[in-house]
Amino acid sequence: xxxxxxxxxxxxxxxxxxxxxxxxxxxxxxxxxxxxxxxxxxxxxxxxxxxxxxxxxxxxxxxxxxxxxxxxxxxxxxxxxxxxxxxxxxxxxxxxxxxxxxxxxxxxxxxxxxxxxxxxxxxxxxxxxxxxxxxxxxxxxxxxxxxxxxxxxxxxxxxxxxxxxxxxxxxxxxxxxxxxxxxxxxxxxxxxxxxxxxxxxxxxxxxxxxxxxxxxxxxxxxxxxxxxxxxxxxxxxxxxxxxxxxxxxxxxxxxxxxxxxxxxxxxxxxxxxxxxxxxxxxxxxxxxxxxxxxxxxxxxxxxxxxxxxxxxxxxxxxxxxxxxxxxxxxxxxxxxxxxxxxxxxxxxxxxxxxxxxxxxxxxxxxxxxxxxxxxxxxxxxxxxxxxxxxxxxxxxxxxxxxxxxxxxxxxxx
Numbered sequence: 001x002x003x004x005x006x007x008x009x010x011x012x013x014x015x016x017x018x019x020x021x022x023x024x025x026x027x028x029x030x031x032x033x034x035x036x037x038x039x040x041x042x043x044x045x046x047x048x049x050x051x052x053x054x055x056x057x058x059x060x061x062x063x064x065x066x067x068x069x070x071x072x073x074x075x076x077x078x079x080x081x082x083x084x085x086x087x088x089x090x091x092x093x094x095x096x097x098x099x100x101x102x103x104x105x106x107x108x109x110x111x112x113x114x115x116x117x118x119x120x121x122x123x124x125x126x127x128x129x130x131x132x133x134x135x136x137x138x139x140x141x142x143x144x145x146x147x148x149x150x151x152x153x154x155x156x157x158x159x160x161x162x163x164x165x166x167x168x169x170x171x172x173x174x175x176x177x178x179x180x181x182x183x184x185x186x187x188x189x190x191x192x193x194x195x196x197x198x199x200x201x202x203x204x205x206x207x208x209x210x211x212x213x214x215x216x217x218x219x220x221x222x223x224x225x226x227x228x229x230x231x232x233x234x235x236x237x238x239x240x241x242x243x244x245x246x247x248x249x250x251x252x253x254x255x256x257x258x259x260x261x262x263x264x265x266x267x268x269x270x271x272x273x274x275x276x277x278x279x280x281x282x283x284x285x286x287x288x289x290x291x292x293x294x295x296x297x298x299x300x301x302x303x304x305x306x307x308x309x310x311x312x313x314x315x316x317x318x319x320x321x322x323x324x325x326x327x328x329x330x331x332x333x334x335x336x337x338x339x340x341x342x343x344x345x346x347x348x349x350x351x352x353x354x355x356x357x358x359x360x361x362x363x364x365x366x367x368x369x370x371x372x373x374x375x376x377x378x379x380x381x382x383x384x385x386x387x388x389x390x391x392x393x394x395x396x397x398x399x400x401x402x403x404x405x406x407x408x409x410x411x412x413x
Contacts, residue, residue: 091201106300107132110204172186207249210254248302267345267346279300301330320353
């Protein structure tokens with residue numbers, strides 16, 4: 001994997017003359033120490049102060065260059081993302097790129113994401129939903145008009161807008177909506193991301209994928225190079241401050257790896273690296289299983305991880321980096337065969353932002369403190385995305401076989 005360049009640069013370059021720097025700052029440093037540590041300073045020889053100052057400079061420089069410490073370690077007051085300073089509008093684009101009841105989990109993921117955003121305070125007019133909408137009232141759905149995303153979960157379908165459904169869920173409409181280009185739309189509600197320079201945008205896509213490609217239910221597939229060009233175009237238009245992209249698909253890392261620039265204010269995480277499958281969860285025959293009347297997986301592992309975390313935490317204080325680490329731990333599934341490697345791309349420095357800037361936050365969670373340990377979920381056995389589709393059909397075959405066996409037994413006896 002190509003490592004990203006460092007976003008942060010130290011104010012002290014290797015070529016900065018140290019003697020003028022020490023002379024300039026020694027007086028201020030000594031005054032600060034007198035105020036903070038009077039007893040310590042009284043016992044310290046004056047000649048040791050320059051050495052101590054150099055050590056502190058070296059420490060600060062090394063920390064500022066460590067990307068893996070972003071969001072968790074040294075944060076200056078000016079770098080703290082307080083929601084009181086938040087300006088602009090939050091926008092979101094949610095896309096389920098599949099159809100068919102056996103792909104139940106993708107539309108369930110998108111519906112759940114919509115509910116999180118609405119509870120977080122985003123207005124319906126600022127959330128654009130793409131989904132085929134053939135699940136809730138599908139003849140195979142045991143709960144008509146209801147979609148769930150976890151075994152004991154409530155209905156996530158209620159209230160979800162029908163912006164782009166059926167044959168209107170296309171790559172062209174997705175790109176047009178993201179760019180705010182109403183004239184390029186064909187069908188649908190006409191809703192687009194009409195954002196400005198202070199706005200924050202959240203994009204979430206869930207479906208099947210392959211190396212450099214993502215599935216779509218209607219029309220051509222979505223290709224990585226086309227998506228990157230659209231994101232560059234969006235940045236060039238100056239119509240957002242920061243953009244976060246969450247991507248659930250097999251080989252999803254291939255969409256951004258080596259392609260997504262680090263200087264266009266976009267931070268992306270993916271369910272898997274560029275060479276592996278992502279995983280479904282809450283599948284029949286696994287633990288925890290969906291209710292017995294369901295013959296399909298209810299969610300995807302990476303998606304369920306970030307959404308169940310968002311459901312429970314105060315997103316005014318939890319950062320993108322903290323959620324990334326938590327989701328990564330859960331999705332790898334204990335470093336077993338069952339799981340994938342969550343990745344991050346683009347402007348990784350944006351992961352210092354609090355999730356509130358993109359998702360809002362549920363007021364019911366205001367008193368819930370983020371806990372680094374992922375103690376809020378139970379281990380589950382996920383299912384490879386490509387096998388998850390087959391589970392639905394295998395479950396139906398098993399059901400028919402059981403009926404046939406019962407009939408044969410009755411005839412024989």
